Amino acid sequence: MTAQSNFTSTETRGKIGIITMNNDSKRNALSEGLLEEINDNLDEFEKKGIAAVIIRAKQASKVWSAGHDIKELPTHADPLGYYDPLEETLRKIQQFPGAVICMIQGGVWGGACDLIMTADIVIGDPTCTFAITPVKLGLPYNASGILHFMNRLGVNIAKEMFFTAEPVAAERAKELGILNHLVAADQLEQFTLSLAEKITSHSSLSMAVIKEQFRLLANAHPVSPETFERIQGLRRKVYFSQDYAEGIKAFLEKRPPQFSGQ
Numbered sequence: 001m002t003a004q005s006n007f008t009s010t011e012t013r014g015k016i017g018i019i020t021m022n023n024d025s026k027r028n029a030l031s032e033g034l035l036e037e038i039n040d041n042l043d044e045f046e047k048k049g050i051a052a053v054i055i056r057a058k059q060a061s062k063v064w065s066a067g068h069d070i071k072e073l074p075t076h077a078d079p080l081g082y083y084d085p086l087e088e089t090l091r092k093i094q095q096f097p098g099a100v101i102c103m104i105q106g107g108v109w110g111g112a113c114d115l116i117m118t119a120d121i122v123i124g125d126p127t128c129t130f131a132i133t134p135v136k137l138g139l140p141y142n143a144s145g146i147l148h149f150m151n152r153l154g155v156n157i158a159k160e161m162f163f164t165a166e167p168v169a170a171e172r173a174k175e176l177g178i179l180n181h182l183v184a185a186d187q188l189e190q191f192t193l194s195l196a197e198k199i200t201s202h203s204s205l206s207m208a209v210i211k212e213q214f215r216l217l218a219n220a221h222p223v224s225p226e227t228f229e230r231i232q233g234l235r236r237k238v239y240f241s242q243d244y245a246e247g248i249k250a251f252l253e254k255r256p257p258q259f260s261g262q
Contacts, residue, residue, distance in 0.1 A: 007034035010041050015200035016193065017045040017053045027066035028057055030111050035085040039092050046096060051204040052196040053096065055119070056103040060185075064128065067110025070137070070251050076240055080142040086111050087144070090118045094215050097208035099199045103192045104128040105185065107167065117148040120211065122178060123192050125185040129167035130178055136165050138247035138259060140238030143223075143231050151218050152177060 002011045011018040019041045021028040045053055057064045073079045080087065093100045102116045104124035113132045116122050134141045149158035157176055174182040183191045238244055242262045250257035
């Protein structure tokens with residue numbers, strides 16, 4: 001069974017649900033429209049008792065997702081607040097009672113890299129790369145997003161990815177734990193489907209409870225009110241800065257930004 005929307009298409013195969021991002025003209029940028037469709041798709045799959053969801057781009061895509069739609073980021077306001085569409089999608093993925101698998105071909109940039117960090121399993125082929133790029137825009141990344149990278153990669157590797165904004169190639173991504181599996185391009189789809197089928201053959205109730213325990217334990221980092229307020233103050237300093245305004249303007253004008261540190 002398949003369904004087509006503006007930015008995604010969906011398919012079900014038994015207890016497996018597949019979400020295909022198909023906004024090729026925007027390189028699957030995570031616009032509000034695309035994210036809303038992913039959320040709606042996940043809600044519908046949950047109602048149907050789907051036990052494993054695969055999120056993918058079209059076959060042989062050069063870019064899996066270009067990350068945030070920069071034109072939708074606000075200026076002089078928190079660009080990654082709690083109710084930001086991407087933040088809502090990340091929580092939806094984490095709270096989905098079945099396994100969420102990202103099947104990757106091509107580049108994964110910016111906020112899309114955060115999305116795959118929240119997925120339960122990530123499988124890619126040799127064309128995939130991963131880059132988290134807020135420093136290229138002067139963007140103040142949020143604490144929950146940084147925690148996603150720390151939980152998956154550890155502090156030192158997460159710092160390197162954020163500080164350099166350089167893409168991590170497939171082989172190193174496998175070594176670092178970004179990828180669970182690195183598979184030849186012509187075997188990627190079948191391998192991913194086979195893994196999903198294996199997952200759906202087990203107790204969905206048991207898996208849902210175990211997944212929720214993973215989520216709760218991964219977020220079990222107590223933060224004092226003073227620390228939380230300091231984090232918010234630090235981020236506010238950046239999103240009201242000249243650097244953030246310049247980063248967005250330079251991106252839209254397709255030129256290198258001239259950051260002043262102010």
